[in-house]
Amino acid sequence: MQVVHSIADLRTRIKEYRRKHDQSVGFVPTMGYLHEGHVSLLRKARTQSGLVVLSIFVNPLQFGPGEDFERYPRNTEKDLQLAEAAGADLVFMPTVDEMYPTPIRTTVSVTGLTSRLCGASRPGHFDGVATVVSKLFHIVQPDQAFFGLKDAQQIAVIEQMVQDLNLDIEIVPCPTLREADGLAMSSRNVYLSEQERKQALVLSQSLEKVKEFIQSHPSFSSEELVQLVSSHISTAPLATIDYVEALGYPTLEPFEIGHHPASIIVALAVKFGKTRLIDNLIIQVRK
Amino acid sequence: MQVVHSIADLRTRIKEYRRKHDQSVGFVPTMGYLHEGHVSLLRKARTQSGLVVLSIFVNPLQFGPGEDFERYPRNTEKDLQLAEAAGADLVFMPTVDEMYPTPIRTTVSVTGLTSRLCGASRPGHFDGVATVVSKLFHIVQPDQAFFGLKDAQQIAVIEQMVQDLNLDIEIVPCPTLREADGLAMSSRNVYLSEQERKQALVLSQSLEKVKEFIQSHPSFSSEELVQLVSSHISTAPLATIDYVEALGYPTLEPFEIGHHPASIIVALAVKFGKTRLIDNLIIQVRK
Numbered sequence: 364m365q366v367v368h369s370i371a372d373l374r375t376r377i378k379e380y381r382r383k384h385d386q387s388v389g390f391v392p393t394m395g396y397l398h399e400g401h402v403s404l405l406r407k408a409r410t411q412s413g414l415v416v417l418s419i420f421v422n423p424l425q426f427g428p429g430e431d432f433e434r435y436p437r438n439t440e441k442d443l444q445l446a447e448a449a450g451a452d453l454v455f456m457p458t459v460d461e462m463y464p465t466p467i468r469t470t471v472s473v474t475g476l477t478s479r480l481c482g483a484s485r486p487g488h489f490d491g492v493a494t495v496v497s498k499l500f501h502i503v504q505p506d507q508a509f510f511g512l513k514d515a516q517q518i519a520v521i522e523q524m525v526q527d528l529n530l531d532i533e534i535v536p537c538p539t540l541r542e543a544d545g546l547a548m549s550s551r552n553v554y555l556s557e558q559e560r561k562q563a564l565v566l567s568q569s570l571e572k573v574k575e576f577i578q579s580h581p582s583f584s585s586e587e588l589v590q591l592v593s594s595h596i597s598t599a600p601l602a603t604i605d606y607v608e609a610l611g612y613p614t615l616e617p618f619e620i621g622h623h624p625a626s627i628i629v630a631l632a633v634k635f636g637k638t639r640l641i642d643n644l645i646i647q648v649r650k
Numbered sequence: 651m652q653v654v655h656s657i658a659d660l661r662t663r664i665k666e667y668r669r670k671h672d673q674s675v676g677f678v679p680t681m682g683y684l685h686e687g688h689v690s691l692l693r694k695a696r697t698q699s700g701l702v703v704l705s706i707f708v709n710p711l712q713f714g715p716g717e718d719f720e721r722y723p724r725n726t727e728k729d730l731q732l733a734e735a736a737g738a739d740l741v742f743m744p745t746v747d748e749m750y751p752t753p754i755r756t757t758v759s760v761t762g763l764t765s766r767l768c769g770a771s772r773p774g775h776f777d778g779v780a781t782v783v784s785k786l787f788h789i790v791q792p793d794q795a796f797f798g799l800k801d802a803q804q805i806a807v808i809e810q811m812v813q814d815l816n817l818d819i820e821i822v823p824c825p826t827l828r829e830a831d832g833l834a835m836s837s838r839n840v841y842l843s844e845q846e847r848k849q850a851l852v853l854s855q856s857l858e859k860v861k862e863f864i865q866s867h868p869s870f871s872s873e874e875l876v877q878l879v880s881s882h883i884s885t886a887p888l889a890t891i892d893y894v895e896a897l898g899y900p901t902l903e904p905f906e907i908g909h910h911p912a913s914i915i916v917a918l919a920v921k922f923g924k925t926r927l928i929d930n931l932i933i934q935v936r937k
Binding site: 370374465467468469470471472473474475476493494497498501502504523524526527528529530531 | 657661752754755756757758759760761762763780781784785788789791810811813814815816817
């Protein structure tokens with residue numbers, strides 16, 4: 364496994380690989396502080412791609428004022444161990460200056476999909492995501508890119524961008540990985556106090572309840588689903604709900620009772636102290 | 651020379667070329683109705699690139715309401731003759747449906763460079779340009795792309811986008827071509843009546859006057875240059891000035907007397923009836 368810090372160096376190595384091999388390049392973009400979720404993306408890439416490229420870059424552009432850019436957890440040594448064990452070939456770790464040598468004047472924005480959920484609570488967040496992913500895609504020029512479905516809205520945004528801008532890249536959505544007790548894996552889980560960690564279980568539990576509810580209720584409204592999730596989360600005294608929404612997926616559009624689309628998402632963002640966690644359930648619904 | 655209409659077909663042919671040849675791919679994006687200016691871009695590409703790709707696509711996204719999208723001149727037969735004679739290898743002529751099969755939700759915008767000149771008179775124009783050029787760059791994946799300096803602001807915007815988004819493409823600016831009497835070549839010149847055509851000469855003449863003025867005046871203000879151009883244009887009764895500006899190039903920022911940057915642009919847009927013409931002079935100035 365090779366670790367590179369400069370764009371020029373990365374490009375040279377990938378071009379070199381492509382000259383010698385007729386195999387695909389797979390890409391896993393991350394902000395580091397890797398957990399089993401990231402590892403599962405690398406393993407998936409390892410099965411599909413000839414060259415597996417991991418990027419580790421905490422992108423300032425996608426953090427709002429007062430968000431956790433400065434304190435976002437970092438642990439390069441452990442990241443590199445996990446990456447190597449999972450079969451990464453090339454790790455790209457640019458500095459902020461390497462990615463933004465001059466103030467960036469170009470923005471990639473995706474409308475429609477970004478007005479709800481995290482897009483509503485974190486204005487500008489998805490512009491920052493689309494812009495940096497666009498940069499990384501141009502730098503790496505992968506054939507496939509692997510993203511975790513915990514960030515389901517991010518995947519919807521990136522798939523829309525890829526389609527609209529004719530990027531020749533296959534987006535591979537991968538399932539959310541969970542701790543043994545159900546909590547969705549996240550680099551931000553490390554922020555949680557012991558008490559918060561225990562109470563954070565209400566998130567995955569509430570989504571399990573939705574799953575059961577939908578299975579036993581052929582007709583349901585988005586309000587019922589939201590109500591079910593919200594009331595369960597409210598049993599945790601340390602939880603403050605940012606949003607709970609039930610929408611079509613990947614359109615992220617509201618639906619009427621009896622007219623739900625084939626695939627829906629129930630998504631939530633909840634704060635425990637300063638720590639904001641997200642989780643979601645994407646479910647195929649019988650019509 | 652091959653003519654292709656679908657993105658998939660174009661990609662297949664370019665990939666095929668790259669598999670067989672270790673030479674570069676050059677790209678000349680146009681809106682068709684080719685004139686000698688476009689031909690000069692193709693000839694330039696012919697000298698620098700192994701495969702010369704021309705696109706002909708009148709992009710609705712960069713036309714505002716009330717602009718000339720519907721009546722923009724088209725002449726495919728003549729375009730293909732000129733392209734072949736100039737040495738194009740592949741011509742990409744997509745329909746609007748091929749480029750925009752579903753309503754586009756993704757926008758590429760470049761701030762700072764687009765608030766003045768044509769950006770001010772044509773709101774949204776450069777978002778449309780940056781977005782379609784981004785699409786075309788992803789479709790063709792060229793090594794070099796050739797643009798005419800008549801659209802100097804467009805080149806500044808595209809160079810900024812390429813730098814900010816790490817596109818691995820060299821932008822090659824090419825000189826404006828002019829009719830024997832000095833009028834900058836443009837597909838829109840065909841709109842001009844005989845009288846308008848005669849009076850349109852004031853545009854290039856006024857820029858010639860600026861050139862002479864700067865050569866004999868080591869210190870000058872942007873206001874002086876603008877005044878010189880505007881007063882000459884005003885001698886043409888059919889001319890209505892949209893803008894005349896003198897700015898740094900490629901920053902497109904205003905300058906103070908005695909503190910001009912190394913390179914400046916004097917740019918103008920003038921209407922003759924419904925026809926809007928642009929022209930500019932980019933000049934290196936001794937400090």
